[in-house]
Amino acid sequence: MFKPDWKQILFLCLISIPNSLFTFGILFIINSIVTGKNIFISADLDKLFFVIIALSFGLNLFFQRKIVGFTFNLIYENEIRIFQSLRQTSLKQLETIGPERIYGIVEDVRLFAYMPGFLSATLSALMSLIICLTYYFILSVKAALVVILLIGFLVLLYVFINKRLFQRVLSLRSMNDAYFKVVDDAIKGFKELKMNTIKSHNLFEHFLGRNRREVRDLETGIGNRYLALNLFSQYGLYLMMGIILFILPAVHLLQQKEVIPFVVLLLFIIGPVSTLLGLQNYYTRAFVANGRIATFLEEMKNLPLNEIVHEPLTALSEVSALRFENITYHYESRIGDSTFHLGPVDLNITKGETIFIIGGNGSGKSTFINCLTGLYKPTGGRIFLNDQEVGNDDQYYRNHMTAIFTDNHLFSRNYDNYSLEGNKKYERLLKVMKLDNVVADDREESARRKFSKGQSKRMAMIFALMEDAPVLVLDEWAADQDPYFRKYFYEKLLPELKKQGKTIIAVTHDDAYFKYADRVIKFDYGKIVRDIQVNEKPLETETLWEL
Numbered sequence: 001m002f003k004p005d006w007k008q009i010l011f012l013c014l015i016s017i018p019n020s021l022f023t024f025g026i027l028f029i030i031n032s033i034v035t036g037k038n039i040f041i042s043a044d045l046d047k048l049f050f051v052i053i054a055l056s057f058g059l060n061l062f063f064q065r066k067i068v069g070f071t072f073n074l075i076y077e078n079e080i081r082i083f084q085s086l087r088q089t090s091l092k093q094l095e096t097i098g099p100e101r102i103y104g105i106v107e108d109v110r111l112f113a114y115m116p117g118f119l120s121a122t123l124s125a126l127m128s129l130i131i132c133l134t135y136y137f138i139l140s141v142k143a144a145l146v147v148i149l150l151i152g153f154l155v156l157l158y159v160f161i162n163k164r165l166f167q168r169v170l171s172l173r174s175m176n177d178a179y180f181k182v183v184d185d186a187i188k189g190f191k192e193l194k195m196n197t198i199k200s201h202n203l204f205e206h207f208l209g210r211n212r213r214e215v216r217d218l219e220t221g222i223g224n225r226y227l228a229l230n231l232f233s234q235y236g237l238y239l240m241m242g243i244i245l246f247i248l249p250a251v252h253l254l255q256q257k258e259v260i261p262f263v264v265l266l267l268f269i270i271g272p273v274s275t276l277l278g279l280q281n282y283y284t285r286a287f288v289a290n291g292r293i294a295t296f297l298e299e300m301k302n303l304p305l306n307e308i309v310h311e312p313l314t315a316l317s318e319v320s321a322l323r324f325e326n327i328t329y330h331y332e333s334r335i336g337d338s339t340f341h342l343g344p345v346d347l348n349i350t351k352g353e354t355i356f357i358i359g360g361n362g363s364g365k366s367t368f369i370n371c372l373t374g375l376y377k378p379t380g381g382r383i384f385l386n387d388q389e390v391g392n393d394d395q396y397y398r399n400h401m402t403a404i405f406t407d408n409h410l411f412s413r414n415y416d417n418y419s420l421e422g423n424k425k426y427e428r429l430l431k432v433m434k435l436d437n438v439v440a441d442d443r444e445e446s447a448r449r450k451f452s453k454g455q456s457k458r459m460a461m462i463f464a465l466m467e468d469a470p471v472l473v474l475d476e477w478a479a480d481q482d483p484y485f486r487k488y489f490y491e492k493l494l495p496e497l498k499k500q501g502k503t504i505i506a507v508t509h510d511d512a513y514f515k516y517a518d519r520v521i522k523f524d525y526g527k528i529v530r531d532i533q534v535n536e537k538p539l540e541t542e543t544l545w546e547l
């Protein structure tokens with residue numbers, strides 16, 4: 001997922017070389033003075049020392065800034081990539097993925113926010129290590145090989161243990177996904193939980209509590225292992241020190257006079273080695289996060305994401321006719337689901353019609369609405385807009401419609417291209433929807449306050465009508481309205497919108513008002529079982545509900 005910019009990485013590695021050389025220069029001078037060795041640049045050693053410090057400081061500043069820029073670019077570009085693929089995903093895919101997975105992935109991305117510091121520490125530590133090892137070789141090849149062997153052993157041990165910890169970290173992240181699901185229940189079902197002690201107890205104790213306890217135990221286990229590894233490597237280095245101080249000179253692999261620079265170098269190596277080993281915990285988590293993000297993006301890519309997202313200003317055409325030919329849709333079966341099949345649906349809708357969609361619970365009205373609005377891609381059949389088949393360009397088709405769903409959402413901000421302030425149409429619609437006494441003024445904040453359910457649906461209607469799309473789709477819009485406003489909606493508002501040329505398709509159970517429709521279409525078991533032209537014969541609403 002995190003597409004690395006190799007040029008940038010190479011550039012960072014290149015800067016880290018002189019950077020580490022300067023650091024090494026500082027060490028070299030200190031080492032020479034401490035050991036009393038005569039070195040070739042002894043003349044102006046003091047000046048050289050301060051020049052190197054100044055150069056090292058400047059280069060380090062540049063290096064760190066580059067790393068910060070590089071990693072934050074990486075994070076935010078990839079974050080945008082995730083939301084870009086989310087934008088391109090279909091409703092069906094979103095329902096399949098589940099919101100908790102998306103929260104988890106966003107959390108995975110945030111892990112990379114720690115990367116600048118860690119990456120800079122890793123590169124510096126690696127370079128210092130390489131330089132020290134090279135210096136070791138200059139001092140004594142045999143002794144250097146012993147040191148490398150010991151470091152190699154530590155690295156192998158790390159790789160071996162890390163492999164096992166990788167699986168644990170992976171399951172930790174999956175448990176976090178499950179956690180988000182329960183948190184969602186705890187927040188969205190807050191009222192229900194407050195009303196029911198058993199439910200609340202079970203959710204908090206057996207699901208949320210258990211999840212957190214399991215995560216705590218797993219985290220503690222992982223933390224303990226990394227701690228043991230770090231201690232092991234720290235003491236391993238002390239052990240190496242003992243070998244250099246006592247064993248290598250005894251077996252004549254190291255001369256006594258070489259011991260001090262070796263020890264000084266080893267002391268210098270302890271820093272980078274501990275840094276590298278200590279960072280393993282982070283890198284394992286980062287690799288797991290990276291893998292999860294890669295899988296997520298891959299899944300998104302494998303799903304049909306071929307929708308073309310049009311610029312918002314693409315001109316819409318008049319909708320003189322919508323035609324559905326043999327439209328079918330079925331939900332994929334998951335464990336415990338019995339699959340529902342919609343269709344085949346054949347339907348012609350002409351401009352200006354007011355169509356009521358009726359049917360019992362689970363008869364497929366909302367599924368049909370999702371196909372009609374282009375949110376679900378039908379599994380079979382064809383849709384025509386003005387005799388033009390709608391192909392893959394679902395977005396263009398969708399732009400001709402505005403819909404208010406049963407679970408309508410009022411946005412917290414204005415994402416439209418118009419402003420509400422001083423907007424005459426908005427002021428008029430507030431009056432039409434009888435909200436002019438509720439919404440104090442035309443400021444954005446006033447339109448985005450907390451409304452009652454019925455008021456929120458009326459506000460949604462205002463925003464829908466501001467869009468001015470030719471087709472208006474409503475899913476049980478009037479269900480939350482009081483009797484007065486419901487009557488006003490069916491008797492005044494709908495005829496007025498019809499007069500303006502709007503095509504209205506509304507799911508409703510309000511049989512007292514069926515007479516205000518041009519057509520009433522009844523669904524049963526996913527099929528159209530009645531399609532009545534209201535003006536042609538009197539409606540017998542009682543018989544309409546019969547199976």
Ligand SMILES: Nc1ncnc2c1ncn2[C@@H]1O[C@H](COP(=O)(O)OP(=O)(O)OP(=O)(O)O)[C@@H](O)[C@H]1O
Pocket residue numbers: 095331332337340359360361362363364365366367368
């Ligand atoms: N995302 C989904 N995955 C699987 N099955 C689903 C999904 N959404 C709906 N269904 C099933 O499809 C069938 C039709 O549901 P739909 O929501 O279209 O009915 P409806 O006529 O709108 O019902 P209601 O009047 O209760 O709103 C139901 O059996 C439902 O369980």
